[in-house]
Amino acid sequence: MSQGIMNRRRFHKDDDDDDSYLRGAKTAVDEQRRRLEKLLQNIDKPAYIPEKPKEWKPEPPPEFVRNVVGSSAGAGSGEYHIYRNIRKKENERLQYIEQQAIKVCYFSVLLVFLLCALILGKIGQRI
Numbered sequence: 001m002s003q004g005i006m007n008r009r010r011f012h013k014d015d016d017d018d019d020s021y022l023r024g025a026k027t028a029v030d031e032q033r034r035r036l037e038k039l040l041q042n043i044d045k046p047a048y049i050p051e052k053p054k055e056w057k058p059e060p061p062p063e064f065v066r067n068v069v070g071s072s073a074g075a076g077s078g079e080y081h082i083y084r085n086i087r088k089k090e091n092e093r094l095q096y097i098e099q100q101a102i103k104v105c106y107f108s109v110l111l112v113f114l115l116c117a118l119i120l121g122k123i124g125q126r127i
Helices: 003-010 026-043 077-125
Strands: none
Touching: none
């Protein structure tokens, strides 16, 4: 069979053929069904479970900015999109820093509260 015919057969459904593995998945359900069948063929083999991704951290700001752009771009200028993306990244970075500061404050207040409870508990035992 020539290569061109094989490629055309690969994605067309024929009722008399049982080479469904050659055809690509047409929907997400087909793809999921194929993956489940592959897992169920060899039950003894452990399934791959990905590790939890690390906490997202923004990239540090660049040391040197070559193109300083402003928010007032001319008509039809592509520079506004560059400015908007830089501003978006900077806002995400600042929001991340604020969230980290809130976490640190929360844990420090919790630590102070626990230390006070521990100290008051020891003072109560002495009296």
